[in-house]
Amino acid sequence: MPLLTDALVVKKLHLKNRLVVPPIVSGLAKDGVPGQAQLAWYGRLARGGAGLVIVEAAAVAQGAHILPNQLAIWSDSHIAGLARIADVIKAAGVPAVLQIVHGGARAWRTDPLEERVGASNAPIAAGRKPRPLREDEIEEIIAAFAAAARRTKAAGFDGVEIHGAHYYLISQFLSPYTNRRTDRWGGSRENRARFAVEIVRAVRRAVEADYPIFFRLHALERFEGGLSTEDAGAAAQALAQAGVDVLDASGIGQTSVGDWQGISFLNTMSVLPKDAPAGEFAVAAGLIKGGLRIPVIAVGKLGEPGRAQLVLDQGQADLVAIARQVIADPESPSKILAQRDDEIRRCRECFACLGAIRKGAVRCSVNRDIPGELHA
């Protein structure tokens, strides 16, 4: 089994070790464009020791954003700003991948009455029920993902990650909970995966054969009625066949039922709760990995001492991503690789970071030296 310090090559992408900074919305963009604080933040993350930085989600269309102060990639005018993020990461000798997203029925809305579109009308955010997409709109969004991937490459990123998880639009199609369509985009497992597969095919045509495509998917949903690990495994195989080079296996860690003016909606969260065992998503990632020939990334409380290497030892993944722990201490990857775990400033799992990005810049209760604090 590989060591965390082992390199990994994916097409033209050379990772010097097995630790990954996964996408983390920093809440530092203005009108979709990165600000100075955001560039400084990515510089710090890139110097923290990980072999790869996957940059936070950028919206592929107007109205498709998932949070306020999020990056945008729906126009060629966004390329120059995004290139500055790619440059700052690559200047530290680390490859950079950009995640692209459409929020669909979970798109960010300040006015809950403003329209959202989705696979079906199942509500998954406070506000009006989503409007099911027409076929011509589905085709338009597939083209928007392809255009965003072309821009990602033009901005100098070493790869693109399609956000197919966390109940944003692509996973709304994948999951039977949110996809209640009866046309060729819904129903059977194969039909539910069609939107994701068509996006991957269109992205592949837009970026050519040698460009790495990552896809983020749910390996595990901690609620009944959604995408099962078995469903996800089948989708992953179809996605790999369509051109995905790396599968980023995330999950749904928490759910609750909300109510907006008598309309109840399912609230989902990607992060495992404090009382959940570390490695729960990684076990499911391992099950999906069994059916794949491409590398898999695992995530979910894997910054705890010894945990990241254990994921590799158990063959659950090829790469290990650490999110909140790098917010708490951006140098966590270097310290983990050098087995200096005792020097890591520990994440308290207080969820302050996730609360903060709904209002503005990311904050952290144990790391006061991050942009959200400095620019408060």
Ligand SMILES: Cc1cc2nc3c(=O)[nH]c(=O)nc-3n(C[C@H](O)[C@H](O)[C@H](O)COP(=O)(O)O)c2cc1C
């Ligand atoms: C502040 C914050 C922002 C996040 N933004 C994104 C994002 O843009 N895209 C994404 O796929 N996941 C996002 N995530 C999820 C993380 O990438 C990761 O999957 C999750 O935090 C679980 O890993 P952890 O237990 O190491 O924190 C975000 C998480 C946090 C805490």
